[in-house]
Amino acid sequence: MSAPAAPLLTVEHLTMRFGGLLAIDDVSFTAARGGITALIGPNGAGKTTVFNCITGFYKPTSGRLTLSRGGAASPADIDALTASSRRSRKTAAGAVYLLERMPDHEIAAHAKVARTFQNIRLFPGMTVLENLIVAQHNELMLASGLTVLGLLGLRRYRDAEAAAVARAQFWLDKIALTARADDAAGALPYGDQRRLEIARAMCSGPDLLCLDEPAAGLNPRESSDLKALLKSIRSDHGTSILLIEHDMSVVMEISDHVVVLEYGRKISDGPPERVRNDPKVIAAYLGVEDEEVAKVEAEIAR
Amino acid sequence: MAAAATEPRSLPANPLARGLKEGLGAALLAFGLAVPILALRTEQNISNQLVLQPRWHYVGFAVLAAFLGRLLFVLATSAAAPRRPKAAAPAAFPAGAARALSILGLLLLLLYPVLALAIAGRAGAVKWIDNFGVQILIYIMLGWGLNIVVGLAGLLDLGYVAFYAVGAYSTALLAQNFGLSFWLCLPLAGILAAFWGILLGFPVLRLRGDYLAIVTLAFGEIIRLVLINWVPVTNGYAGISGIPRPTFFGLPFNASDSGFAAFFGIEFSPLHRIIFLFYVILALALITNWVTLRLRRLPIGRAWEALREDEIACRALGINTTNTKLTAFAMGAGFGGFAGSFFAARQGFISPESFTFMESAVVLAIAVLGGMGSQIGVAIAAAVMIGGTEILRELEWLKQIFGSAFDPAQYRMLLFGLAMVLVMVWKPRGLVSFRRPSIFLREARPVRADMVKEGSG
Numbered sequence: 001m002s003a004p005a006a007p008l009l010t011v012e013h014l015t016m017r018f019g020g021l022l023a024i025d026d027v028s029f030t031a032a033r034g035g036i037t038a039l040i041g042p043n044g045a046g047k048t049t050v051f052n053c054i055t056g057f058y059k060p061t062s063g064r065l066t067l068s069r070g071g072a073a074s075p076a077d078i079d080a081l082t083a084s085s086r087r088s089r090k091t092a093a094g095a096v097y098l099l100e101r102m103p104d105h106e107i108a109a110h111a112k113v114a115r116t117f118q119n120i121r122l123f124p125g126m127t128v129l130e131n132l133i134v135a136q137h138n139e140l141m142l143a144s145g146l147t148v149l150g151l152l153g154l155r156r157y158r159d160a161e162a163a164a165v166a167r168a169q170f171w172l173d174k175i176a177l178t179a180r181a182d183d184a185a186g187a188l189p190y191g192d193q194r195r196l197e198i199a200r201a202m203c204s205g206p207d208l209l210c211l212d213e214p215a216a217g218l219n220p221r222e223s224s225d226l227k228a229l230l231k232s233i234r235s236d237h238g239t240s241i242l243l244i245e246h247d248m249s250v251v252m253e254i255s256d257h258v259v260v261l262e263y264g265r266k267i268s269d270g271p272p273e274r275v276r277n278d279p280k281v282i283a284a285y286l287g288v289e290d291e292e293v294a295k296v297e298a299e300i301a302r
Numbered sequence: 303m304a305a306a307a308t309e310p311r312s313l314p315a316n317p318l319a320r321g322l323k324e325g326l327g328a329a330l331l332a333f334g335l336a337v338p339i340l341a342l343r344t345e346q347n348i349s350n351q352l353v354l355q356p357r358w359h360y361v362g363f364a365v366l367a368a369f370l371g372r373l374l375f376v377l378a379t380s381a382a383a384p385r386r387p388k389a390a391a392p393a394a395f396p397a398g399a400a401r402a403l404s405i406l407g408l409l410l411l412l413l414y415p416v417l418a419l420a421i422a423g424r425a426g427a428v429k430w431i432d433n434f435g436v437q438i439l440i441y442i443m444l445g446w447g448l449n450i451v452v453g454l455a456g457l458l459d460l461g462y463v464a465f466y467a468v469g470a471y472s473t474a475l476l477a478q479n480f481g482l483s484f485w486l487c488l489p490l491a492g493i494l495a496a497f498w499g500i501l502l503g504f505p506v507l508r509l510r511g512d513y514l515a516i517v518t519l520a521f522g523e524i525i526r527l528v529l530i531n532w533v534p535v536t537n538g539y540a541g542i543s544g545i546p547r548p549t550f551f552g553l554p555f556n557a558s559d560s561g562f563a564a565f566f567g568i569e570f571s572p573l574h575r576i577i578f579l580f581y582v583i584l585a586l587a588l589i590t591n592w593v594t595l596r597l598r599r600l601p602i603g604r605a606w607e608a609l610r611e612d613e614i615a616c617r618a619l620g621i622n623t624t625n626t627k628l629t630a631f632a633m634g635a636g637f638g639g640f641a642g643s644f645f646a647a648r649q650g651f652i653s654p655e656s657f658t659f660m661e662s663a664v665v666l667a668i669a670v671l672g673g674m675g676s677q678i679g680v681a682i683a684a685a686v687m688i689g690g691t692e693i694l695r696e697l698e699w700l701k702q703i704f705g706s707a708f709d710p711a712q713y714r715m716l717l718f719g720l721a722m723v724l725v726m727v728w729k730p731r732g733l734v735s736f737r738r739p740s741i742f743l744r745e746a747r748p749v750r751a752d753m754v755k756e757g758s759g
Contacts, residue, residue, distance in 0.1 A: 109620030123611035125754030127739045134608045137621050140601040181743040186753040
């Protein structure tokens, strides 16, 4: 990576408190446009909580989450939006959104942030194809004239539905599930469900794709397919990716930038090689005493 | 040990012995249950004293029935064993057969009054068209309306009768106070009921599962109590009478010179109106069905089903779950309102007694027994449940066995319970226990019910 690309998502001083528990403590990082940013850390570090704040499932206690679509928003735009009580503002390049002010479904629909879940959340009783069509709900809803035109069976809706099916088929081919398009999503094997959830998120046409442990429970072959899929999503579709992952082979191989959390605080942030060798990260993962960390840091400094 | 672990129940070789054993157990259980319920009856004698009247023969009947029932059940199931392994997926229903079946069903429905006339004659046909045809179709329509809320969107609504009541009272009040005809009242009643559906929807948006069910139940009761107590408007328990009957394009069904019979130059008969009502409710029900089937293939219908499957995933995909829930409530309530409007016009008289919780329970039972989300299943369930209770009235010959005080119609709740238990044992997800996908790439493969969620919102 050359100079850091203009950030798509900027997280500033994010704090989330559940009663007496401080789940995230003043975390700031950015997710680069057109990059893969990994969020790692030991269990309970607050990674999923960060995701839930970004996607609007939690309302952060404090902090600013800025997402600029189309291109970098100027600081003046962001300041003007922050000072106003509005949720979004049109900019020269596109639009800028303050995610902490938006409800979850608007973040997905307008700011174009899609996500997957740690425990897969497909629509198990609907077919694979239906899952991908539901993901395109908002476009189809408009095309159906908020149901009225669709009820009359007008051509406009039928064309929109055909386009939606074509898009679904594209992603089915991509994740090699075309043969199972008409089977219930709940009947698929685990690895296929994981891929289908990513395809469903992509069918909503996101700018930012948030993946919560996409490689969990995958075998080595599936895991390497996943890496190829994620790389292709980044390079061919211009979708930036933010992912939580415990599988270090995945993290180190595909991510451009790694953010490490521990006990709700950011302990490291940088390109994968640097994070891998960061003594604080090593200590967090291996559970070394604080004194030893200080010693190692001193050694490195020398 | 290993063999015992793999075969959990080692059955006795002789099914008769097992049947007798289990039959005795069932008989003992029935005895225990029947003694406190059936054995003694308190009655007042002439001098107003309570006397105990022993009815041990009833206990005997119950015990015998339990014994024989269990014995026959064991014999029948052991004859069917070894049980076939369950088919992995329901055999794909050939699309052609399904289409032929539905066309045949539709033809039968259209010809039903003619057939009833031909078979039962003029006098007998009234009962068959009105008590069976119209009554069943009203419940089919209610079942289909509730099916949108419960079956598709997965929102458990125990107060559906409230919208039926809103539709009926809207029609009655609009007709009485503003002199509107049935055909004007009908759409207005639907719109008003849908409006009340949205009003109910707002406070319950955050509730899920049991809590939602309780609040909707309360809503149904509130509407009924308002109808009872707001006497100046609703006339309380006395109800509203003189609701105008539906006309045939302005021609009333009466013996006057401007009536339907006189206009077409045929002899007046009350049958005309009943047959006309049959076709009106048939048309309303078919419209409900058509709209529901159509909506299922539209984004809104898919969003309802997605909501039933996983609400959080819906929100992550940008679906506004608030609007989705409200539209489900409004659509379901609207169809309930249409049915209520028709009910008011058919009866000519309504009172709060027609809108008790029992009605909600019956409609919900129809939707659940039919298989949640299945249109044809709901229709079959309504025909069986409502037709079944009507047939009970016909079973006069049972009096020969149980004595002249026996009224089979009083056993309709027993029949309901029995039907529920049987269907839930035999088909836990309702009569039609697979889901037909709303769109397909190559072929529409039915989705097995155990995949489909019941919804918790």
